[in-house]
Amino acid sequence: MSGPIALVDCNNFYASCERLFQPALRGKPVVVLSNNDGCVIARSNEAKALGVVMGDPWHLVKEKHKANGIIVRSSNYTLYGDLSARVMRTLADFTPDLEIYSIDEAFLSLAGFEGRLDAHARDLRATVVQWTGIPVSVGIAPTKTLAKLANRLAKKDPACGGVLTLATLQAQDAALEKIALTDLWGVAGRLAARLRVIGVNTPLELRDADPKFVREHCSVVMERMVYELRGTPCLDLEDVTPDRKSIMASRSFGRSVTAFRELEEAVATHTARAAEKMRRQNLATASVVVFVHTNKFKPTAPQYYGTREVELPVASADTSKLIGAAMRALASIWRKGFGYSKAGVIFPVLCAAAEATPDLFAAPDSVERKRLMRTVDSLNGRYGRGAITYGTMGRQHGWKLRSDHKSPHYTTDWEQLLKV
DNA sequence: TCTGGGGTCCTAGGACCC
DNA sequence: TCTGGGGTCCTAGGACCC
Structure with a gap:
């Protein structure tokens, strides 16, 4: 599907919903x-x-x-869900192809409306506020990523009157110049930092970068972003809502909990809620995951993240069956205990190595071992993380080399490695 | 005794979004 | 004392297979 895409986003959605039923809140913070x-x-x-x-x-x-x-x-959330549905029904009158992206956003295909995009968008905007009372902003562009940007700028600049179209290259240039990397849809702090390392400092520089270079140093997701910024769509409009791949119900306790009984009760309650949601969506599951973690805002306290998946013989959305599985998962996490540290994961690898090359690993501080570790580090620096790891080949242990990240090569000859 | 290449599948974790 | 909840996609690396 091609043609202009509009992103319609409700302004301050939850706050607007609250105002709708309490007019006294209008104009107030x-x-x-x-x-x-x-x-x-x-x-x-x-x-x-x-x-x-x-x-x-x-x-x-x-x-x-x-x-x-x-x-x-x-x-x-019940109120917000209800108002969201009303907004989406109204939007459906303005296009045959609608993707509900979140509770307060939708992408619309405006194919067939070229030449009167702006008028159509302003009509839509007026209709939504008249029928639902919720104010929205509209951004229009050739791709989803640019439509997101258009919407953002439409919201920020009162002169737009809530609608902005980025149809021409000049308009796109001007828009991209106004924003920072982290204002792009899909770029937050980590990815922006990574882009800066490879010399990409602004959205314009990202658009004009070599896509292959970007893919090599970031990922396929960032490569797609380059094309999207150029006006070449990589993200399709999904007008059929796919089934959920996972359904979660979770809550923070708001205080420390250490009693197993209390965890059991909470997990049972959450599982029942998740099962309800599942039935409402006509879905069933063949596996249940339970997780428990400590308060991450107390970094001085020991941290633990336990998770466990239990499979069901037959997919089900039956509350008691799912709770049964969840209880088994929780018990398993509990038995595993809180002593499962990073060291517990690393240690077996060193054990395996010690079997294969006892002289090398007998003394952890040996000169040879340090040299080998330096070699491994430098190879990983040259070829990328994971280029060389210790692994198994059949029943043998060995070093696994993946200089091209495709075809692993095994060797047990660490003397050879030292020469690399 | 020495010696591979080519896969697939699974899990953990990172990063992002609303 | 009190720091949300619910999602998706991608990658790396280990296990395993022939």
């Missing part, structure tokens, strides 16, 4: 909080102007913001 009132997940424009930051833990900033007259709401 409104903030919506996550489960347990943990952190900020939505802000009205007025709240943004007062400096409320997305994701801030509420208990740390509460006093400051309340002094500014900010109004707080706990989240109400």
Whole structure:
């Protein structure tokens, strides 16, 4: 499918929903909080102007913001889901090809509307606000990535009136010049840092970079991004919503929990919720995963992340069957205990090596071993991580070389390795 | 005694998004 | 004392197979 793509995004969606049923909130700074009132997940424009930051833990900033007259709401997902469905139904009147991307966003194919894109988008925008009361912004471009960008700029610049079209190269140039790498859809801190290392510092430089070079140093995802920025679509519009590949129900406790009984109860409750969701979507599962982890915001305390998957003989969405599997998974995590450290993973590898080359590994501080480790490091530096690892070949142990990352080559001759 | 190349599958973890 | 919850995709590396 080709032709212009529009991204329609609801403005400050959760805050707008709250306002719809409480008109007194209009024009006031409104903030919506996550489960347990943990952190900020939505802000009205007025709240943004007062400096409320997305994701801030509420208990740390509460006093400051309340002094500014900010109004707080706990989240109400049933309400948001309902209003979302109304918005999406309205959008469906404006195109035959609609992809519901998230609770407050949808991509629309505007093929056939070339020549009157702007007028069509403004009509859409007015209709949505009239029928649902939810204000939206529209970005239009040849690819999803550019449409995302157009939408972002449409929201930011009041002169756009909520609609921006990036149809020409000049318009795309001007838009890309205004933003930073991390403003791109799919680029956050880590990937931006990686791009800077290879000399790509701006969105324009990324668009004009050699796609093969980018793929080599980042990944196929970033290569696609280059093409998308050039106006060549790599991400299709998916107008049929695929079935979920996983369904999760999880909650933080909000305090430390150490009693097994309490974990069991919580896991049973969450499993029941997940099973319900599954039945509502006409799905079933053949495996159940349970995870438990410690409070990552207490870095001085020992950290643990335990996870376990249990398979069912037959796919099911039956609550009691799924809870049974979840209880087995939890018990297994519990038995494994909290002593499963990184050292526990590394140690067996060194054991295997010691069998194969006892003289080398007998003394951990031996000169030979240090030399070998330096050689391994330098080879991995030259050919990329994982170019050389210790592994098995049949019943033998050996060094696995993958200089091209394709065809592994095994050798037990570490003297040979030292010469490389 | 020495010696491979070509795969597939699975899991853990990284990175991102809303 | 209190820091969300729910997803997707990709890669690396080990295990295993012939």
